[in-house]
Amino acid sequence: MLSSTLLLTALAVPAAFAQSNLDWDAAYTKATTMLGKLTLQQKINMVTGVGWQKGPCVGNIAAISSAGFPGLCLQDGPVGVRYASGVTAFPAAIHLGATWDKDLMRAQGVAMGEEFRGKGVNIALAPVSGALGKIPQAGRNWEGYSNDPYHAGVGMTEVITGVQSVGVQACAKHYIGNEQERNRETMSSNIDDRTMHELYLWPFADAAKANVATFMCSYNKLNSSWACDNDYALNKLLKGELGFRGQVLSDWNAKTTTGGATRGLDMTMPGDNFGDNNFVWGQNLLNAVNQGSVSTSRLDDMVKRIFASWYLVGQDQNYPSVSFNSWNNNGGGDVSGNHKELARTVAGDGIILLKNVNNALPLKKPASLAIIGRDAINNPAGINSCTDRACNDGTLAMGWGSGTTNFPYLIDPLTAIRAQAQVDGTTVVTSTTDNASQGASAAQSASTAIVFINANSGEGYLTVQGNSGDRNNLDPWNNGNDLVKAVAAVNSKTIVVIHSVGPIILEQFVDLPNVIAVVWAGLPGQESGNGLVDVLYGSKAPGGKLPFTIAKSPSDYGTSIINGDDNFSEGLFIDYRRFDAQGITPRYEFGFGLSYTTFSFSNLVISYTSTTTGPISSTQNAPGGYPALYEPVATITARVTNTGGVAGSEVAQLYIGLPAGSPSTPPKQLRGFQKLKLASGASGTATFVLKRKDLAYWNTASQRWVVPTGNFNIFIGASSRDIRLQGTMGPSGSTTTTIGGSTSSTTTAQTTTRVTTTPSTTVTTTRTTTAPTTTRTTTVATTTRATTTAVITTTAAPTGGPLQSKWGQCGGVGYTGASVCSPTATCSTLNPYYAQCL
Ligand SMILES: *[C@@H]1O[C@H](CO)[C@@H](O)[C@H](O)[C@H]1NC(C)=O
Ligand SMILES: *[C@@H]1O[C@H](CO)[C@@H](O)[C@H](O)[C@H]1NC(C)=O
Ligand SMILES: *[C@@H]1O[C@H](CO)[C@@H](O)[C@H](O)[C@H]1NC(C)=O
Numbered sequence: 001m002l003s004s005t006l007l008l009t010a011l012a013v014p015a016a017f018a019q020s021n022l023d024w025d026a027a028y029t030k031a032t033t034m035l036g037k038l039t040l041q042q043k044i045n046m047v048t049g050v051g052w053q054k055g056p057c058v059g060n061i062a063a064i065s066s067a068g069f070p071g072l073c074l075q076d077g078p079v080g081v082r083y084a085s086g087v088t089a090f091p092a093a094i095h096l097g098a099t100w101d102k103d104l105m106r107a108q109g110v111a112m113g114e115e116f117r118g119k120g121v122n123i124a125l126a127p128v129s130g131a132l133g134k135i136p137q138a139g140r141n142w143e144g145y146s147n148d149p150y151h152a153g154v155g156m157t158e159v160i161t162g163v164q165s166v167g168v169q170a171c172a173k174h175y176i177g178n179e180q181e182r183n184r185e186t187m188s189s190n191i192d193d194r195t196m197h198e199l200y201l202w203p204f205a206d207a208a209k210a211n212v213a214t215f216m217c218s219y220n221k222l223n224s225s226w227a228c229d230n231d232y233a234l235n236k237l238l239k240g241e242l243g244f245r246g247q248v249l250s251d252w253n254a255k256t257t258t259g260g261a262t263r264g265l266d267m268t269m270p271g272d273n274f275g276d277n278n279f280v281w282g283q284n285l286l287n288a289v290n291q292g293s294v295s296t297s298r299l300d301d302m303v304k305r306i307f308a309s310w311y312l313v314g315q316d317q318n319y320p321s322v323s324f325n326s327w328n329n330n331g332g333g334d335v336s337g338n339h340k341e342l343a344r345t346v347a348g349d350g351i352i353l354l355k356n357v358n359n360a361l362p363l364k365k366p367a368s369l370a371i372i373g374r375d376a377i378n379n380p381a382g383i384n385s386c387t388d389r390a391c392n393d394g395t396l397a398m399g400w401g402s403g404t405t406n407f408p409y410l411i412d413p414l415t416a417i418r419a420q421a422q423v424d425g426t427t428v429v430t431s432t433t434d435n436a437s438q439g440a441s442a443a444q445s446a447s448t449a450i451v452f453i454n455a456n457s458g459e460g461y462l463t464v465q466g467n468s469g470d471r472n473n474l475d476p477w478n479n480g481n482d483l484v485k486a487v488a489a490v491n492s493k494t495i496v497v498i499h500s501v502g503p504i505i506l507e508q509f510v511d512l513p514n515v516i517a518v519v520w521a522g523l524p525g526q527e528s529g530n531g532l533v534d535v536l537y538g539s540k541a542p543g544g545k546l547p548f549t550i551a552k553s554p555s556d557y558g559t560s561i562i563n564g565d566d567n568f569s570e571g572l573f574i575d576y577r578r579f580d581a582q583g584i585t586p587r588y589e590f591g592f593g594l595s596y597t598t599f600s601f602s603n604l605v606i607s608y609t610s611t612t613t614g615p616i617s618s619t620q621n622a623p624g625g626y627p628a629l630y631e632p633v634a635t636i637t638a639r640v641t642n643t644g645g646v647a648g649s650e651v652a653q654l655y656i657g658l659p660a661g662s663p664s665t666p667p668k669q670l671r672g673f674q675k676l677k678l679a680s681g682a683s684g685t686a687t688f689v690l691k692r693k694d695l696a697y698w699n700t701a702s703q704r705w706v707v708p709t710g711n712f713n714i715f716i717g718a719s720s721r722d723i724r725l726q727g728t729m730g731p732s733g734s735t736t737t738t739i740g741g742s743t744s745s746t747t748t749a750q751t752t753t754r755v756t757t758t759p760s761t762t763v764t765t766t767r768t769t770t771a772p773t774t775t776r777t778t779t780v781a782t783t784t785r786a787t788t789t790a791v792i793t794t795t796a797a798p799t800g801g802p803l804q805s806k807w808g809q810c811g812g813v814g815y816t817g818a819s820v821c822s823p824t825a826t827c828s829t830l831n832p833y834y835a836q837c838l
Contacts, residue, residue: 022211022312024245031307037067046303048281049271056325059269073322077403078126078143083326086334087115089405092398092523095350097145097547100651101675102158109162111339116168118335120322123169127159129203130174134574135559139181139457139469142501143403146547147575149199150670153206160210167313172207173216180561181460181469188221188565195571197698208242209624213309215248228256234264243621247305258288266302347524347531352544353594360516362538366448368427372439373452376414377432383410390462396499397528401459407526416529434478436486443491451487453480454499470561474505474554481508488514497521503550541648545593549575549586556584576720577666591653591719597644601724606735608634615704629693636688638716642678649677652686659710
């Protein structure tokens, strides 16, 4: 059974997480000195990759021996060092995101950084927050942490800080608007200014704030001009508004011109067009400089940025030289250290328990187990047999494309379960195909059946089973629905384990009475089976939470792969923002996940310390944008208690709703989360420090973040819909609390009450014992200020706002997703581009 000590000691996070001492000014001083040593031709060479496969790494900048510069090695990617042996195949970013554990994110960043450094890589081409993931079918969503910008921003911050703490330059990519694989190199992403700021730019702002050394611009166009040739995106937004001081490199052969240099691009990669010796910069850029169409001062700025990024993380001091070769998969020895332990911890901690009837899990020494499905075993042809993992035969532990590594080994689920079964004396029968009738015969003979299904996606240059990067649908692959149904038809204890790049539709089997548990095992990397066994057998309680919504129908998402240009007409309303606004009931909402124990929430304390409203600005800019955006303005705490019988973890989540009268905005937006690991009976405090930007919306007219006036709604809960505590904070620092929800989700999924709250219009006193279906917990609310009373002010009743003809939705002031639009409501300001109320 569950060992609380094992869980509580968890992972020893390296102590070397020194606060960032990165100093751009000092880096620029050194860069300027270095620049002075270079000839014009050497400057051109500094900004032009040597050409595809002309060096050991996927991207290479030549050495300049006269200046003592050893050159640059750029290498993929977000799960570890690509094209190398002796490295770790880490859990994918979406799996790390599912842990909601900042310490693990930081630790994986450090560990990946150590391996890149160990191989002599200067620039690790990670992390990813573009695609953000607005389209659930999009092929590369699994390379990022979450489709919520706040969550993605935390992932970016932690991983960048970790990677750079060991001296490796991180690269925030793909900037920006590359939300699907289909037509990614020809389509235009037309994103309105507010949506750009509040969704897509948000995590990149956090990356800049974390002092990321480099950015990679993306393949797509923005408003019909290439992202890597885009003055607005690169100069105005990134280097201007976000105060980014490092260098921007192109995605591999992303379209640009010599004019791209004046529009903000600093380096072309890989230099030529994948080996054709046709260099878009190089001699062409030299000519442009000589003719004056690109100024020498701009060229100097490009070179200084590249050197400053290099000096920023100390790569001029004792940095290892490149010790591997991408093109023959060898060299450099084993740099993986003890990272397999971290890989196993993350593999287990990112697992999300979706359904668990009558404590079906953890397994308690079952007499017999049937292990069913091709996804339970390694690909018989070899774990690395497909180019860049572009096949879906055997257990799925990462997607396909450039964001992959070679597996050094892959612990498949069957191997790990067999090891435990041997200890327990459990008989194991198997059917390791996806053949439904074979699966059913195996299941018939066992007391418990575990069925493995999956869904894969990847980068669009490779097609797998007819899926050209993006998924063709949101169903499990290889007839997974039929396999589960056939097994559940004959076995009353059917457990479904899902490896997937993103949401799949579960409706064909999730409610079947014989499906007693559903385990979301994500994309767990090389330690897949071990991480799974840790959870299935209860050596740790599951603690992952969904980093996306699982819908009942694909159309519920309101976004899908587009042919031609994408106008981003859904605006701010992606994933749970849309489900909340439109009142669509998901199967499992963003932020959801069960445990083997239960948690109560109490003692909401809101301290709103800086109540200045209006546009936010500072006299000077800094990485991430105006420093005033990042100043703390409120501290909110809540008590979380483990009310169940075993140790476990809960992710306390804070969502805000803007005051009534604010521009049309999703009813809830994530603005804080904290994972608490608690022994049975123990309590902890979740502390959320809101920064000014967390309360603001982007005002396109003033081109500023603006903190609106009025009462903000504060929601704290165990998911985006399981809200347990609720309050408001408003002018003069006044705060009120109401009590929402009840005890935690129980482990009996079918009887779980997951309370969905809407902006409250009820009056509630400070102490309430709630919950019709559970009785254990009393939630208590207090306020920080003696002057506030226990009686809440009511927020305005929801009104539909005017009809937005383009979307057929209600919108505008007071918009809460009502299905009936107010005929009298009018827009205070109409956004002409999308016929959307501002
Ligand atoms: C694209 O056009 C829209 C509408 O004019 C504007 O709000 C947005 O800022 C533009 N974005 C870029 C990257 O040019
Ligand atoms: C599934 O297995 C059964 C029994 O072995 C076999 O008769 C059938 O042809 C298989 N189906 C497929 C699609 O391979
Ligand atoms: C996007 O907007 C443009 C300009 O308004 C319009 O011509 C085009 O049809 C729109 N595309 C889609 C897919 O709606």
